[in-house]
Amino acid sequence: MEQDLISKKELLELTGISYGQLYRWKRKNLIPEDWFIRKSTFTGQETFFPKEKILARIDKIINMKDDLSLDELADVFSPNLAETAVFKEELIKRNIVSNTSLDLYTEQAGDAKVFPFEKILYVSILDQLLQTGDISLEEGKMLLRVLEDHYPKFQGKNCELVFIRKMGVSTFFLLSTPAEIYFEPGVKVVTRLNLASSIEELKIKIS
Amino acid sequence: MEGDLDCLELGCTGVADIKGNFRAADVSVRGVMTVAGNTQANKAVINGQADFDGEADVKEMRCNGVANFKKNLAGEEVRIWGSVSVQGNCEAERFLVKGSFATRGLLNAGNIDVQMYWPCQAAEIGGERITVKKSTSLKNMLKSIWGLFQSDPPQPKLTAEVVEGDEIYLEHTEAKIVRGNHITIGPGCEIELVEYKQSFQQAKGTQVHHSKEI
Numbered sequence: 070m071e072q073d074l075i076s077k078k079e080l081l082e083l084t085g086i087s088y089g090q091l092y093r094w095k096r097k098n099l100i101p102e103d104w105f106i107r108k109s110t111f112t113g114q115e116t117f118f119p120k121e122k123i124l125a126r127i128d129k130i131i132n133m134k135d136d137l138s139l140d141e142l143a144d145v146f147s148p149n150l151a152e153t154a155v156f157k158e159e160l161i162k163r164n165i166v167s168n169t170s171l172d173l174y175t176e177q178a179g180d181a182k183v184f185p186f187e188k189i190l191y192v193s194i195l196d197q198l199l200q201t202g203d204i205s206l207e208e209g210k211m212l213l214r215v216l217e218d219h220y221p222k223f224q225g226k227n228c229e230l231v232f233i234r235k236m237g238v239s240t241f242f243l244l245s246t247p248a249e250i251y252f253e254p255g256v257k258v259v260t261r262l263n264l265a266s267s268i269e270e271l272k273i274k275i276s
Numbered sequence: 277m278e279g280d281l282d283c284l285e286l287g288c289t290g291v292a293d294i295k296g297n298f299r300a301a302d303v304s305v306r307g308v309m310t311v312a313g314n315t316q317a318n319k320a321v322i323n324g325q326a327d328f329d330g331e332a333d334v335k336e337m338r339c340n341g342v343a344n345f346k347k348n349l350a351g352e353e354v355r356i357w358g359s360v361s362v363q364g365n366c367e368a369e370r371f372l373v374k375g376s377f378a379t380r381g382l383l384n385a386g387n388i389d390v391q392m393y394w395p396c397q398a399a400e401i402g403g404e405r406i407t408v409k410k411s412t413s414l415k416n417m418l419k420s421i422w423g424l425f426q427s428d429p430p431q432p433k434l435t436a437e438v439v440e441g442d443e444i445y446l447e448h449t450e451a452k453i454v455r456g457n458h459i460t461i462g463p464g465c466e467i468e469l470v471e472y473k474q475s476f477q478q479a480k481g482t483q484v485h486h487s488k489e490i
Contacts, residue, residue, distance in 0.1 A: 078455075078471075078490070087473075088456055089404030089442035092384050096367050114400075114437065 074106065075120040084127050097139045099130055099146055133273075145272045153275060154185045165189065165274055170196040173209050178217065186275075191216045193271050194230065194262065203260045204232065208239055215241040220264075232260040280313065297330070348381070359394065371403075374411070376432075388441075392432035392448065399437050406441040406456075408434050410448045410464065433464070455490075 081088065094100050106117045126146070133142060157180075160166050166189070174192045175181075184192070195212055198204045204212060212232075220228070220243060229244045234257045244250060252258060280296035290307045297313035303320040314330035322339040329346045337343070337351050341358045348364035354371050361378040371385035376394035385403045390396065391411040410432045434449040440456060447462035454461070455471040463479045470476060470487040478484055 082490070087442050088402060088440040089386075092402040092440070093386060093404065095402075096369075096384055096386075 073120040074117040075123065077116045077118070080118060080123060080127075084124070084131075086127065086131075094130060094139070098143045099139065100126060129273075146269060152186065154183045155189060155275060156183055157181065160184060160189065160192075163274075165271075166192045166196045167200070170199055170209070173206060174213060177210055177213055186271075187221070189275070190264075190268060190271055191220070193274075194264075194267055197267070198232070198260060198262075201260075204239075208232075208241075211239075212241050215243060219243050223264075227263070227265045230260070230262040230264060231258065232262075233258050354385075390434070392434060394432055395430050396432070396434040397436070398434065398439075401436055401439045401441070403441045405443045406439060407445045408447060408449055409445075409462070 075083075077091070081091065091100075095102075095105070100123070104118050104123060106119075107114055108117055109115070130142060133145070137145070155165070157171070160171060161168060170192050174188070174195065178188075181188075191213055194216065195209050198212065199206070199209055216230075223243070223245060227246050229246045229248070230241065231244055231250065232239065232241050233252065235255050239259070246263070277292070277294050278296070280298070281294050282299045284300065285302045286292070286300045286304070288305045288307060288309060292305060292307070292309040294309070294311045294313070297315070298311045299316045301318045303309075303317050303322075305320075305322045305324060305326060307324045309322065309324075309326045310329070311327070311332075312329045315328050315332045315334065317334045319336040320326075320334045320338070322343060323341060325342040325344075326339060327344045327346075328349070331347045332345050332349045332351075334349070334351045335353070337349075337354045337356075339356045339358060339360065343356060343358070343360045345360075345362040345364070345366070349362050349366045349368075351368045352370070354360070354366070354368045356373045356377065357375060359376045360373060362383070363380045365381035365384065366379050367384045369386045371383065371388045371390075373390045374393065376392060376396045377383075377390065378397040379401075380399055382400045382402060383398050386405070388401065388403050388406045388408075390408045392408065393411050396408075432448060434446070434451075436449065436451045437453070439446065439449075439451055439454045442456055443458045444454060444456045445460045445462060446454065446465055446467075448464035450466045452468045453471070454467050454469070457473045458475045459470055459472045460477045461467060461470065461479065461482050461484055463482055465479075465482045465484070467484045468486065470484050471490050472487070473490060476487055476489075478487075
């Protein structure tokens with residue numbers, strides 16, 4: 070997949086950050102190593118970045134750096150699951166997930182007073198897909214089963230959730246990324262969801 | 277020592293040869309140390325020579341002598357009185373050298389302060405404050421010793437591809453590109469291109485082929 074790139078110089082001009090800041094954020098692992106793409110140009114070696122990703126990331130860092138330390142920010146951006154847990158009432162009160170999805174989850178996996186981050190992640194993915202209308206309640210149960218059974222196996226590595234439908238039959242699966250996947254024409258890909266960005270969003274919501 | 281070594285404190289006078297991975301809170305070596313695997317330490321003081329063949333993660337690294345890293349070095353403070361070479365990338369908040377350094381990958385540190393006694397080399401240097409100076413104090417002494425063998429000791433000089441930072445002061449540096457906010461090019465430099473945001477100064481007789489404000 071060819072992605073839009075932005076050169077380091079353009080990036081600094083556009084965002085107003087300095088070389089020092091960029092290097093500092095790199096040292097603090099706020100910007101992943103593999104986003105630094107080295108290419109040779111007529112002026113020698115130049116560094117490029119995936120445009121959309123880096124602009125979104127820098128925007129987040131600038132907006133959040135007054136409230137969080139750089140180390141805390143690094144935790145937000147890392148694909149590892151946070152070691153936080155939230156009370157059930159708080160999940161509803163702070164509008165992190167909806168009542169419907171939480172009920173569906175407790176119906177299937179049992180009730181609890183405190184939800185660890187992993188479980189909140191499952192519920193919030195369920196919540197997101199229910200709200201967009203991509204899945205039905207019945208399919209939501211299937212989604213939870215897939216996540217509960219298989220997501221822990223990725224152990225913090227990035228993965229993608231794919232939901233397809235064909236002739237009224239639907240199914241979920243998890244895919245380690247980056248990966249390419251192709252379907253026959255009769256298949257409708259309803260949703261592809263990057264778990265790393267779901268984790269990132271949820272961490273921001275909870276913190 | 278065969279296998280991995282995990283300890284709180286390692287003190288060694290003489291030769292230490294660690295064949296596996298190495299983890300310690302405090303390391304103190306007077307002599308020679310070699311680590312074949314990865315190293316993780318809070319503080320390492322090396323008087324003599326240390327060779328790290330694997331990844332090195334040392335919060336506070338002090339070396340009076342020679343330190344060689346075959347892969348990457350990460351730490352808070354790297355302080356070398358002598359010479360240091362890193363084949364991979366080197367990341368630290370403070371990178372202080374009196375002597376010489378050579379990095380093959382990216383040298384990325386908040387504060388880089390180098391006094392060169394010997395030729396230095398770097399591919400890419402990036403950070404907030406970067407100061408590279410040539411030292412003069414040892415020159416006469418070195419000259420007298422070196423004079424016994426050959427006519428002139430090698431001149432302290434930094435050769436780099438790219439130097440990028442907020443505040444940059446360079447002396448006796450040969451570089452393709454220097455980019456930053458405040459840039460001062462001191463004596464004895466040869467720079468192809470300087471790109472600066474706020475200020476640019478240049479010593480007399482130093483060579484800067486192109487400079488532009490961005």
